[in-house]
Amino acid sequence: MVKIHERKFVSADPDKCVGCQVCEYICSWTKEKSFNPLKSRIRVVRLNPLVNVSITCRLCEDPPCVAACPRDALTQSEETGIIMVDEDKCNGCGWCIEACDYGAIMLHPDRKVVFSCDLCKEKGEPQCVKWCPEEALDLVTADVLAQKARFTATKKLFQEALKETTK
Amino acid sequence: MLHGYAGRILHVDLTTGKTHVEPLNEEYAKKYIGGIGLGMRLWLDHSKPGVEPLSPENPLILATGPISGTVWPTGGNGHAFVSKSPQSYGVGEAKSHGSFGTELKRAGYDAVIFKGKAEKPVYVWIDDDSVQLLDASHLMGKSPADTEDAIREELGDYYIRVAAIGPAGEKLVKIACIINDKTRAAGRTGMGAVMGSKNLKAIAVRGTRDITVAKPEEFLEYVKEFHERMKGPATQKYRTLGTPENVLVHNALHCMPTRNYNNATFEGAERVSGEVLNERYVAKVIGCSSCAMRCEHICVVAEGPYKGTMTRMEYEPLWALGPYCGIDRLDAIIKGMDLCNYFGMDSISAGVIVGFAMDCYEKGILTEKDTDGIDAKFGNHEALVKLLEKMGKREGIGDILAEGVKGAAEKIGNGAEKLALHIKGVEVTGYDLRCLKTAALGFAVSFRGADHNRHGAYAFDVKGKVNRLKAEKGRGKLVKDMEDMYTLIDSFIVCKFSRGTYYKELEDMTKLYNLVTGAEMTTQEMKMAGERINNLARVFNVREGLGRKDDNLPWKVMNQPITDEGPSKGAYVTQEELDLLLDDYYEARGWTREGVPTVAKLKELGMDDLIHIVEEKM
Numbered sequence: 001m002v003k004i005h006e007r008k009f010v011s012a013d014p015d016k017c018v019g020c021q022v023c024e025y026i027c028s029w030t031k032e033k034s035f036n037p038l039k040s041r042i043r044v045v046r047l048n049p050l051v052n053v054s055i056t057c058r059l060c061e062d063p064p065c066v067a068a069c070p071r072d073a074l075t076q077s078e079e080t081g082i083i084m085v086d087e088d089k090c091n092g093c094g095w096c097i098e099a100c101d102y103g104a105i106m107l108h109p110d111r112k113v114v115f116s117c118d119l120c121k122e123k124g125e126p127q128c129v130k131w132c133p134e135e136a137l138d139l140v141t142a143d144v145l146a147q148k149a150r151f152t153a154t155k156k157l158f159q160e161a162l163k164e165t166t167k
Numbered sequence: 168m169l170h171g172y173a174g175r176i177l178h179v180d181l182t183t184g185k186t187h188v189e190p191l192n193e194e195y196a197k198k199y200i201g202g203i204g205l206g207m208r209l210w211l212d213h214s215k216p217g218v219e220p221l222s223p224e225n226p227l228i229l230a231t232g233p234i235s236g237t238v239w240p241t242g243g244n245g246h247a248f249v250s251k252s253p254q255s256y257g258v259g260e261a262k263s264h265g266s267f268g269t270e271l272k273r274a275g276y277d278a279v280i281f282k283g284k285a286e287k288p289v290y291v292w293i294d295d296d297s298v299q300l301l302d303a304s305h306l307m308g309k310s311p312a313d314t315e316d317a318i319r320e321e322l323g324d325y326y327i328r329v330a331a332i333g334p335a336g337e338k339l340v341k342i343a344c345i346i347n348d349k350t351r352a353a354g355r356t357g358m359g360a361v362m363g364s365k366n367l368k369a370i371a372v373r374g375t376r377d378i379t380v381a382k383p384e385e386f387l388e389y390v391k392e393f394h395e396r397m398k399g400p401a402t403q404k405y406r407t408l409g410t411p412e413n414v415l416v417h418n419a420l421h422c423m424p425t426r427n428y429n430n431a432t433f434e435g436a437e438r439v440s441g442e443v444l445n446e447r448y449v450a451k452v453i454g455c456s457s458c459a460m461r462c463e464h465i466c467v468v469a470e471g472p473y474k475g476t477m478t479r480m481e482y483e484p485l486w487a488l489g490p491y492c493g494i495d496r497l498d499a500i501i502k503g504m505d506l507c508n509y510f511g512m513d514s515i516s517a518g519v520i521v522g523f524a525m526d527c528y529e530k531g532i533l534t535e536k537d538t539d540g541i542d543a544k545f546g547n548h549e550a551l552v553k554l555l556e557k558m559g560k561r562e563g564i565g566d567i568l569a570e571g572v573k574g575a576a577e578k579i580g581n582g583a584e585k586l587a588l589h590i591k592g593v594e595v596t597g598y599d600l601r602c603l604k605t606a607a608l609g610f611a612v613s614f615r616g617a618d619h620n621r622h623g624a625y626a627f628d629v630k631g632k633v634n635r636l637k638a639e640k641g642r643g644k645l646v647k648d649m650e651d652m653y654t655l656i657d658s659f660i661v662c663k664f665s666r667g668t669y670y671k672e673l674e675d676m677t678k679l680y681n682l683v684t685g686a687e688m689t690t691q692e693m694k695m696a697g698e699r700i701n702n703l704a705r706v707f708n709v710r711e712g713l714g715r716k717d718d719n720l721p722w723k724v725m726n727q728p729i730t731d732e733g734p735s736k737g738a739y740v741t742q743e744e745l746d747l748l749l750d751d752y753y754e755a756r757g758w759t760r761e762g763v764p765t766v767a768k769l770k771e772l773g774m775d776d777l778i779h780i781v782e783e784k785m
Contacts, residue, residue: 018452018453018454018458018461019453019454020454020455020456020457020458020459020461021266021456021457022238022240022457022458022459025237025238025243025457026238029238029383029387032377033379033383034377034378034379035236035237035238035243035377035378035379035380036273036375036376036377036378037326038375039377048349048477049349049350049451049453049463049465049477049479050450050451050453050465050467050477052453109375131391131394133240133394133397133398133458133459133460134454134461
């Protein structure tokens with residue numbers, strides 16, 4: 001069994017993400033052979049021209065979506081941490097959607113069952129990460145994400161000082 | 168039906184509230200591709216000659232392109248508006264990118280034809296097959312961005328895409344535009360005024376359909392290749408400084424019209440350069456849906472009287488609202504741009520109009536009494552802001568300026584016509600035509616009036632491929648070939664910033680078209696489509712009474728030589744030069760000396776069904 005901090009999920013760097021939706025198009029193409037953001041497991045959010053980022057499943061420990069499912073249709077892979085949906089059991093009730101803080105599990109517009117990022121397990125690597133033209137997406141562990149955040153925060157704190165030292 | 172196309176056209180009659188769907192004519196698709204090509208063809212079919220632009224009888228066409236909705240970089244997201252322009256009384260067309268076009272394609276439409284006029288303000292809500300006219304009275308007076316937010320809130324879906332007009336469009340300001348995704352405008356030729364004349368405040372779209380392409384494997388491989396190309400040198404400018412890089416380039420060549428063409432160079436250029444903009448104001452560079460390039464330089468003003476202003480910036484608006492008005496403050500220029508977005512006005516035209524008003528003021532043609540007490544001197548940034556506001560509201564002097572420089576000059580009289588820099592009623596853009604003679608020809612014959620985006624002929628001049636100060640034979644062919652390529656770009660609706668990544672222009676574009684649609688077009692046929700669309704535009708203009716007399720240049724370009732010391736000193740375009748250029752161009756096009764496409768030419772291009780239009784004009 002893989003420990004939680006070794007689990008990798010897809011995360012977007014908000015500084016790099018330009019909100020172009022290439023991840024959505026590629027995800028829906030990979031999974032559904034169609035260019036249709038509604039069938040993408042990763043979705044772009046654009047609050048205003050400055051604030052945009054792609055969001056997908058965080059593979060939470062003790063995932064609230066799994067806990068919320070009244071029909072035991074959702075399970076988490078012990079190996080990879082991805083959320084697996086038993087489509088025979090899922091009736092699209094939406095409790096999992098309500099439970100997810102990230103909007104990362106959603107209802108399939110045609111099949112009316114829920115779906116979520118599975119890291120493109122059949123392709124060996126998430127296609128959104130591979131295709132992102134800005135290299136804003138990364139497959140990271142929570143630890144690495146925390147490291148990155150620490151460095152970003154520190155850089156911001158010492159922006160002026162860094163400018164001086166690199167002169 | 169070909170892949171790539173939705174295969175359906177939506178008709179919306181705003182007078183009766185009735186809507187219906189008809190299949191897309193496949194022959195049209197192949198002949199006119201999509202975007203402005205398809206839009207102009209549909210406009211011709213659905214209008215009567217001599218129609219008044221702001222009357223209910225003037226249809227407004229909204230079109231997507233064959234690759235809208237796919238992941239094709241910059242091409243998946245475009246849409247175009249086509250109608251008769253209230254400025255030129257000829258072709259009105261403007262395109263925009265963002266994420267509206269892709270949504271419309273997924274809703275299942277290649278084009279939407281808006282006819283008639285709603286009794287009360289409405290917005291059209293296209294939810295796949297369901298099309299409704301909803302009350303918009305509560306949205307009146309709102310900016311396009313606020314309208315977008317309000318509609319999303321109202322319909323309860325944050326992914327709905329909206330294209331809307333602002334207060335300027337509602338008040339039929341001639342330079343009103345249609346804005347989607349908050350800062351992306353279908354800007355030129357007054358399409359917002361046409362929309363406003365129909366009492367149509369906004370178009371809201373949700374599309375849930377799947378988009379597929381004919382040859383997905385090869386298509387995706389090609390996409391990947393273009394992702395790489397778009398990281399390369401061809402688009403570097405757009406990714407780094409953006410088009411404002413032009414400020415210093417044009418200034419050095421003395422080809423940046425300044426103070427309403429009183430100068431061709433600006434002493435304040437260093438202060439409003441792309442370099443300074445990037446250093447001090449650009450907070451983030453973002454991209455449109457499906458784009459691998461990203462170019463939207465989002466600027467934020469952090470301090471001073473315009474603190475808190477946030478907008479996108481490009482060279483043309485920066486030039487128009489800056490040097491053209493003698494203004495050397497970037498924060499004021501950004502504020503001006505933001506006001507144009509707020510009111511929904513074409514920022515290029517808006518800046519040129521303010522520059523014109525300032526010129527009139529300095530020459531005593533307008534006095535402080537006429538300007539409602541505004542000290543409209545060149546360089547007065549407060550005057551810029553006030554005049555833009557007045558124009559957007561059609562208040563006082565703004566009511567006159569809202570007619571565009573041509574209309575305003577007619578109203579003001581007293582020699583103001585000589586200060587009005589326009590071609591076919593559409594305001595000029597940031598290239599001094601006196602010292603860029605290939606561009607001068609391109610601008611003169613441009614079917615949508617003064618515009619650099621119809622030909623890009625300035626590139627030959629600016630890059631030194633020809634002697635920019637000389638008018639000579641051969642320029643006609645240069646302009647023609649560029650025009651044919653540009654109409655293709657606008658009919659596919661790929662972004663013009665991506666043009667350099669199509670290394671083998673026609674071959675690459677043909678390959679793209681074929682991979683998406685499954686058609687087996689040859690490059691020769693594609694070339695012909697480009698030429699056909701240009702002829703189509705000309706037929707449109709000819710039908711509406713435009714001709715050689717309208718392929719002219721502004722008075723100052725032909726009568727007021729550049730006085731600034733430097734490489735462009737003394738340059739202007741004489742009537743003989745213009746005639747030589749026009750004759751050369753018409754000859755290259757195979758048109759008559761009056762600039763009318765011949766029957767033989769139309770036959771050659773397979774446009775037999777439009778021959779009757781030119782025959783009437785012979």
